[in-house]
Amino acid sequence: MEEQPKGSEKQEKTPEELQKELAEQKQTQGEEPPQTPQEPEEEIKIPDQKRKNRKWWWIGGAVAILCIAVGGTIFALDAMSGSTPQRVMQQYFNHWEKEQYDQMYALTSEETKQSVDKKSFIKRHEDFAKTLKQESASFTMKTPADEKAETIDFSGIYKTKDIGEISFENKGTLVSDEEGWRLQWSPSLIHPDLEEGGQVKVIQTPPGRRGEIKDRKGDPLAANRERVAIGYIPSQVKDRDQTIQALNDAFALDPEKLTKEMVEAEKEDPFQFVTVKTVEGTELKQVKEWEQLPGISVRDNSLRHYPQKDLTAHVTGYIRPITDEQLEKRKKDGYEKGDWIGQSGLELYLEERLRGEPGWRTVIVDADSKEKTVFSQKESTDGEDIQVTIDLSTQRQLYRGIQQDKGGGVALDPATGEVLAMVSAPSYDPNKFIQGMSQAEWQYLSGPDQPLANRAKIPYSPGSTMKSITSAIALETGAITPDTSYNTDEGKWQKNTTWGGYFVTRVDNPGGGVDLAKGMAWSDNIYFARVGLEIGEQRMIEFLKKFGFDEEMDIPLGVSPSQYSNDKKLENEILLADTAYGQGQLLISPLHLATMYTTFANEGSMVKPQIIMEDGKVTPEMWKENIVSVETANKVKDLLEGVVTQEKGSARDLRTDGVWLGAKTGTAELKASKDDENQRQLGWLAWMAGKESPDKQPDIVVAMMVDEVQDRGGSHYIFPAVKQMLKERY
Secondary structure: OOOOOOOOOOOOOOHHHHHHHHHHHHHOOOOOOOOOOOOOOOOOOOOHHHHHHHHHHHHHHHHHHHHHHHHHHHHHHHHHHOOOHHHHHHHHHHHHHOOOHHHHHHOEOHHHHHHOOHHHHHHHHHHHHHHHOEEEEEEEEOOOOOOOOOEEEEEEEEEEOOOEEEEEEEEEEEEEEOOEEEEEOOHHHOOOOOOOOOEEEEEEEOOOOOOOEEOOOOOEEEEEEOEEEEEEOHHHOOOHHHHHHHHHHHHOOOHHHHHHHHHHHHHHOOOOOEEEEEEEHHHHHHHHHHHOOOOOEEEEOOEEEOOOHHHHHHHHOOEEEOOHHHHHHHHHHOOOOOOEEEOOHHHHHOHHHHOOOOEEEEEEEOOOOOEEEEEEEEOOOOOOOEEEOOOHHHHHHHHHHHOOOOEEEEEEOOOOOEEEEEEEEOOOOOOHHHHOOOHHHHHHHOOOOOOOOOOOOOOEOOHHHHHHHHHHHHHHHOOOOOOOOEEOOOOEEOOOHHHOOOOEEOOOOOOOEEOHHHHHHOOOHHHHHHHHHHHOHHHHHHHHHHOOOOOOOOOOOOOOOOEOOOOOOOOOHHHHHHHHOOOOOOEEOHHHHHHHHHHHOOOOOEEOOEOEEEOOEOOOOEEEOOOOOHHHHHHHHHHHHHHHHOOOOOOHHHOOOOEEEEEEEEEEEEOOOOOOOOOEEEEEEEEEEEEOOOOOOOOEEEEEEEEOOOOOOHHHHHHHHHHHHHHHHO
């Protein structure tokens, strides 16, 4: 309480005086006003009346502040509502572009709110955006001459994921009600063609024609046989009776049956295409005439055709209707039930390029699902035609050699890496997947011979064809020289007794010391087992990786990587020795083996195999540069020549007049144990050839494998076909 000076009389202060005193105290930042020093006397309380006056002053002040605040709020609300129709319209657009549909609803008229509740309003806009896969919306208002104009023109753009931009011109009407200017809303504000009861549909149309696959000369490997489907889409049929009559007149169909089918189709899916008749050949001339019939739609229904049948089946692969499992994964890419999709070969691995892009029609339909307006559409596009490096002449020659067996083969151009041929047997006719097949045909495809498997890209035990690679590694690392010799007369060998009962054996040879050239020509397992141990685990693995082991090949065929062991190690000496001459756990595909052999034709660099031509050509590219030196590469090429030219060379029977030839035979033994007599053998032949000339430059490198050649001469079983191929080629 305040102290009063002695002898002074208490006087009430007016509200004006109290307000002035409060202001002065505020100015002095809360300091007490100076007092005249007096002796303290008794404390005097402020009378109740004075407190009442102070109370009224505070109430008056609060009221004044509240009035200011309320006035400011009213002013702010007025500003938010907009003092003109233009401001309200612009604010509505701002909310729309941010997808703030609830705030848009707040700016609609009372009449709108009585006819459309907030939840329905928001859902209508959300459904519209979702159907279009809308990414953004933007609106531009056209400023009217009169800022009080109640009707305002504007333009809008919807940017969508699949069909691009949808642009339109529209107008909005505003009315003045208790809340100020408000928008008179109807569905046509979303798009001028959208009326009450209508909805927007985005309907996918099928992709265009599938791209064709052609060989290096343009001959078709996978083509399209022209065929057209005549039918209708229920939602586009304006007059059912008229359309049925037109179909009856054109194709003499049963009107009653057509009517029943059309009614059922309308109920099932009014946007589906219903095929009535499929035409091809000479009837195709009438397609343009049929397109003019009321309610009739025409669609390409071409049939995939593989003119080369089994010859190129494993290159092209085949297509089939999409499975439910595939559809689940591919639906986001525009695939639908009934679409055809690549299942193997280039049809599978080039699916994205071969398949055309589907089109889209954005339409407005009425309550009966009848199309009223097409306000945006994207035409479907055809797939891309693909030209491949396959040479059909070389393909036939290579296929002929294994056609009656189980096996695979690849021919490469060593300079460019072009895949000139890729064959696998047994093969199949991919046309059967299009035309349909009998039970017997299906049993053949799913039988133990596995004709669908492309053996040219599957890794197998390579046998002695590996010795060329081992020779290159040994020479490059200095593990041996060309003159390094071992005596293998005993016919079997083990490093020491720690190998137990395991011995490496060899085929018969003339005897005496064996150097690198003789070891290669005579295919001496003992020689190369010992060379493998000289190389050692670390250097062997290092160079095998340089040759592409454990690495996927960059070619659209899904080639399995080659391996040198199951655990990526060669710690066991027996395994290392076996690997060096092509057994052990070593697995190489014919494609990879042929690719590795190009190293000896390219001065130590390994070409990248390519099967796709761009603009009719291939740009050569090396997969692995300088794996070995030029000297080493040329030496191995000489060794391969010696296999053909030496007196006891294992490929001497392949000598052909006018042809330079280098080759390596191989017989891989597959058996449960070393002593198992029921062995299965794979016969291999890797070779390179060119016209006889001083530079000995090959123009083709081939790797071939035939399964189950035991009791048929091993790798020599392939010789007659290769000999014939050399004569025809050169």
